[in-house]
Amino acid sequence: MAYLDYEKLENTPTETDPYKWLICENFVNQQELPAILEDYPDVPGPGSHPPSILKIEGKFKELMAEMDQPRFRKLVEKKFDVDLSDKPTMYTVRGFCRAKDGSIHRDSETKIITVLLYMNEEWDTDGGRLRILRSETDLNDKVAEVPPHGGTLLMFKRSDNSWHGHEPFEGKRRAIQLNWVTSDKVVAHEQRRHKVSSVLKKIGLGS
Numbered sequence: 001m002a003y004l005d006y007e008k009l010e011n012t013p014t015e016t017d018p019y020k021w022l023i024c025e026n027f028v029n030q031q032e033l034p035a036i037l038e039d040y041p042d043v044p045g046p047g048s049h050p051p052s053i054l055k056i057e058g059k060f061k062e063l064m065a066e067m068d069q070p071r072f073r074k075l076v077e078k079k080f081d082v083d084l085s086d087k088p089t090m091y092t093v094r095g096f097c098r099a100k101d102g103s104i105h106r107d108s109e110t111k112i113i114t115v116l117l118y119m120n121e122e123w124d125t126d127g128g129r130l131r132i133l134r135s136e137t138d139l140n141d142k143v144a145e146v147p148p149h150g151g152t153l154l155m156f157k158r159s160d161n162s163w164h165g166h167e168p169f170e171g172k173r174r175a176i177q178l179n180w181v182t183s184d185k186v187v188a189h190e191q192r193r194h195k196v197s198s199v200l201k202k203i204g205l206g207s
Helices: 006-010 033-038 058-067 070-080 184-202
Strands: 021-024 089-097 111-118 131-133 142-145 153-157 171-181
Touching (some): 033 058, 058 171, 070 111
16 A cells, blocks of 8 residues: 555655755645554654664554655655665654754755655644745744645755754654665664664653
8 A cells, every 4th residue: 555645746846945845745645644643653752763762563664664665765866856776764753842942954964865754633833833944043034834744745955055943842743754864874873873862761861
């Protein structure tokens, strides 16, 4: 079963102002979304958590497996005119947001493509909506704002000006993050870092 709407993504234009990005709403099959959310893993707290320390099962596991297939990668390559065939991937899972999260940043140079798949049923608050920004200093200098619900997909190509951030929000905010990165060393380092952070959160020592 295909959980992802490849045709919708194919027909979604890649924007170039101020950098390369796209937003594809309802990218996840809406009939399957409730069942996928039912299988969403419990995460020990805010921040990013590697799948290796979570209970990944059921339809959520199937969704992640589908994102890891060549069909999705080839569409991403087409959308951003980039060859990812020899680039490793790195996954993390988020479940909660802190009030201090969302500060403006552009992602590290080791990331090539960032994919965010938002897994919230609905979103009726202004906070927590990621913004595509022109500026590293002004959260209101936005080009677009992403509704983090209903299987909305955000993708962008990391660059020196790929600024993004969101207004403060505290509470449940679910998302799968997939990155194509520059090397396997990056994956090992980042997964180790997130794993340590996750373990600390589980025992109540993480911030």
